[in-house]
Amino acid sequence: xxxxxxxxxxxxxxxxxxxxxxxxxxxxxxxxxxxxxxxxxxxxxxxxxxxxxxxxxxxxxxxxxxxxxxxxxxxxxxxxxxxxxxxxxxxxxxxxxxxxxxxxxxxxxxxxxxxxxxxxxxxxxxxxxxxxxxxxxxxxxxxxxxxxxxxxxxxxxxxxxxxxxxxxxxxxxxxxxxxxxxxxxxxxxxxxxxxxxxxxxxxxxxxx
Amino acid sequence: xxxxxxxxxxxxxxxxxxxxxxxxxxxxxxxxxxxxxxxxxxxxxxxxxxxxxxxxxxxxxxxxxxxxxxxxxxxxxxxxxxxxxxxxxxxxxxxxxxxxxxxxxxxxxxxxxxxxxxxxxxxxxxxxxxxxxxxxxxxxxxxxxxxxxxxxxxxxxxxxxxxxxxxxxxxxxxxxxxxxxxxxxxxxxxxxxxxxxxxxxxxxxxxx
Numbered sequence: 525x526x527x528x529x530x531x532x533x534x535x536x537x538x539x540x541x542x543x544x545x546x547x548x549x550x551x552x553x554x555x556x557x558x559x560x561x562x563x564x565x566x567x568x569x570x571x572x573x574x575x576x577x578x579x580x581x582x583x584x585x586x587x588x589x590x591x592x593x594x595x596x597x598x599x600x601x602x603x604x605x606x607x608x609x610x611x612x613x614x615x616x617x618x619x620x621x622x623x624x625x626x627x628x629x630x631x632x633x634x635x636x637x638x639x640x641x642x643x644x645x646x647x648x649x650x651x652x653x654x655x656x657x658x659x660x661x662x663x664x665x666x667x668x669x670x671x672x673x674x675x676x677x678x679x680x681x682x683x684x685x686x687x688x689x690x691x692x693x694x695x696x697x698x699x700x701x702x703x704x705x706x707x708x709x710x711x712x713x714x715x716x717x718x719x720x721x722x723x724x725x726x727x728x729x730x731x732x
Numbered sequence: 733x734x735x736x737x738x739x740x741x742x743x744x745x746x747x748x749x750x751x752x753x754x755x756x757x758x759x760x761x762x763x764x765x766x767x768x769x770x771x772x773x774x775x776x777x778x779x780x781x782x783x784x785x786x787x788x789x790x791x792x793x794x795x796x797x798x799x800x801x802x803x804x805x806x807x808x809x810x811x812x813x814x815x816x817x818x819x820x821x822x823x824x825x826x827x828x829x830x831x832x833x834x835x836x837x838x839x840x841x842x843x844x845x846x847x848x849x850x851x852x853x854x855x856x857x858x859x860x861x862x863x864x865x866x867x868x869x870x871x872x873x874x875x876x877x878x879x880x881x882x883x884x885x886x887x888x889x890x891x892x893x894x895x896x897x898x899x900x901x902x903x904x905x906x907x908x909x910x911x912x913x914x915x916x917x918x919x920x921x922x923x924x925x926x927x928x929x930x931x932x933x934x935x936x937x938x939x940x
Contacts, residue, residue: 555856557765644852644906647844647913648763658914691922695907696900698852705855706866714899 542580542590545570549591550598554633557645558588558653585652592656595638599660602627604667612674614681614723620671621693621719625712628701639664640701665690672722682726689722750788750798753778757799758806762841765853766796766861793860800864803846807868810835812875820882822889822931828879829901829927833920836909847872848909873898880930890934897930 545566552569553561562584567574581587603623610616628637639660646654669690675681696718703711753774760777761769770792775782789795811831818824836845847868854862877898883889904926911919 556767557853559764560767641852641855644849644910645765647849647910654914685925688922688925691907692900692904692926695903698907699899699903702852702855706862714896717893717896718900 538580541576543594545572545577545580545587546590546594549587550595550633550638553588553591554595554638554641558591558642559645559649561588561591563587588653589656592638592642592653592660595633596660598633599627599638613671613678614675617668617671617675617719617723620667621715624697625700625715628697628704629709629712637697637701640698643698661694665694668693675723679726681723684722693719693722746788749784751802753780753785753788753795754798754802757795758803758841758846761796761799762803762844762846762849766799766850767853767857769796769799771795796861797864800846800850800861800868803841804868806841807835807846821879821886822883825876825879825883825927825931828875829923832905833908833923836905837912837917837920844913845905845909848906851906869902873902876901883931887934889931892930901927901930 548570549561549566552565563577563581564574566572566587567577570577577587581590603620606623607616607619610619624637628640639657643657643661646657665687669686672681672684672686672689676683676686696715700711700715703714756778757769757774760773771785771789772782774780774795775785778785785795789798811828814831815824815827818827832845836848847865851865851869854865873895877894880889880892880894880897884891884894901923904923908919908923911922
């Protein structure tokens, strides 16, 4: 399983070939949707044989799951990991948001934020791919909610429903991801302003 | 142009046939994306000849535009028109939101809110279909912003950035549309709570 000879004579080294194909799968899925992802399409794009790609991934669904996994790791590297050195609470939330804006504005993938681009597309298609995307969404909202909770507990901000706030911040990020694709660069400041509404000090007045 | 005889011998009366096909096109697009919409697919689904559908719509793009138009009219009927009798400001905004929740929860179309389902899908595809979806989004956000402005002017709520608030409300609705498809019925209360944050009386304190 480590080496695959494709019908066009190329030698694909298993792990590296999988990575190359998964990366391209994410690019295709981020602009055209995960559902547009087929083994034949990827093979044609990359000049590989269909049977070679099939040997590495099996089914279309496994290919889609590999794309979700690749995108998850890239998101973790780009957004979550760099924030780990920031102190919990408002400071870390701001670092997460700034890294997310860079991630979405100058995207790793052609269509920007992979999860945002695909979750609406898969909401009517139950199955392992939908489950994987939902799990990623829950993880991300959980991280946002946890930092808000830290901020409340430390007295940085007034108490609030952290789950509802995380839902709102994530929703605004999804909308901003679409706006970025359309060239609306002011969406970055919209995201910052919405997040700052939640990060007002406890004696602050109503959000603007 | 009023009557089309299809190759399988059916008589399609132009306007009615266009409506039937456009309605099905919206159903398909709301679950599988506008890009999955092809003349061949629709013809097969409806048991019509491909040439018959082609005569009525011309190109795939014209078919997509007809679906956007059909969905826009249905949205106007279901959400915007019923609110026209409510007084401007907070009252009308609440009526719009309640009708939107019904529209999205028990959808006219298989995939729920058509615009929410498709706009992210088309953000990387410039052209007339993207323009039509964006125009609908601008119109909807404009309606939300206008009612917030009425509420501010009437002293019902404190002054706020109505465009930013409309962006937020629309973003939360898009996220709720996805959540409804996934069976998360509590999304309706999330939408209501987010909207009520903006509708607090001027002397209210920060949102919860």
